[in-house]
Amino acid sequence: MLPENSLSTVLNARTKGHGTETIVFAHGYGTDQSIWDKITPFFVENYNVVLFDWSFSGAVKDKSLYDSMKYSSFEAFADDLVTLLGQMELENVTFVGHSMSGMIGCIASIKSPHLFKRLILLGASPRMRC
Structure with missing residues (x-):
């Protein structure tokens, strides 16, 4: 069981599926x-599905969790994503990132490649500032 103030708890992380x-x-x-x-109902029969905010x-x-200075890049x-996956004891995941999350996933996969099996980027732009 994760502590009440863990990142996975405050970001509403949940797992469903098999x-x-x-x-x-x-x-x-x-x-x-x-x-x-x-779309997640189509995956839960064959995969563990992780969702978070x-x-x-x-x-x-x-609301104090978001600090505009900290999150200016x-x-x-990406550090939060790496921490979240670590707290949830996940490795070798398929990461589906929409928009800015696609770029975040790319950065996180460079920082901790063992956490990621593949990246699926939906509407991610390589021109976003990092």
């Missing part, structure tokens, strides 16, 4: 994990 492989879905700016609600999401209750988000 399988030997894990898919992590990360939403883009201006949304929350509910953006994946229509970024600190800027309106679904995160602790994708590096801090």
Whole structure:
């Protein structure tokens, strides 16, 4: 059991499904994990599905968690992703990143390649500032 103030708890991380492989879905700016609600039912029979909300999401209750100075680059988000996966004891995941989360996943996979099996980038732009 993770502590009440762990990153996975404050970012509303949850796992559902059954399988030997894990898919992590990360939403883009201006949304929350509910953006994946229509597609995750197709994965839960064969995969462990992980969903979470970024600190800027309106679904995160602790508004003090988001610090605009800290999160002025994708590096801090990538550090959060690495920490989140570590706390959840996940490795070798398929990471699905929408928009800015795609770029965050790229940075995190460079920092900790053992955590990622593959990256799936949806609408991620290489021109985003890091």
